[in-house]
Amino acid sequence: MKPTADLSTTCKLVQPSAELYADGQLGLVESLALRQHLDGCPACRKQIECELRIRQVVRRSVKSLTVPSSLVMSVYAIIRAAGVNRISN
Numbered sequence: 263m264k265p266t267a268d269l270s271t272t273c274k275l276v277q278p279s280a281e282l283y284a285d286g287q288l289g290l291v292e293s294l295a296l297r298q299h300l301d302g303c304p305a306c307r308k309q310i311e312c313e314l315r316i317r318q319v320v321r322r323s324v325k326s327l328t329v330p331s332s333l334v335m336s337v338y339a340i341i342r343a344a345g346v347n348r349i350s351n
């Protein structure tokens with residue numbers, strides 16, 4: 263491990279992972295690397311806490327609406343299809 267890491271560069275690398283991490287879509291290795299960075303970076307820790315809080319609020323409001331699972335599945339399908347289209351372009 264380098265004794266002096268360029269924090270701003272590391273932060274820029276970590277930022278895209280933060281959202282994936284909050285969504286629980288980050289791989290194990292990436293999650294560990296991110297958590298290691300969060301240990302020494304209060305700025306990124308604050309950002310990810312914010313991301314997690316947003317998702318918590320959304321999840322809670324979705325729960326209170328009692329969305330049918332079929333609707334959830336079709337939303338996931340739309341998101342997945344959109345993601346596939348973006349990759350193929």
Ligand SMILES: [Zn+2]
Nearest residue numbers: 272273303306
């Ligand atoms: Zn950082």
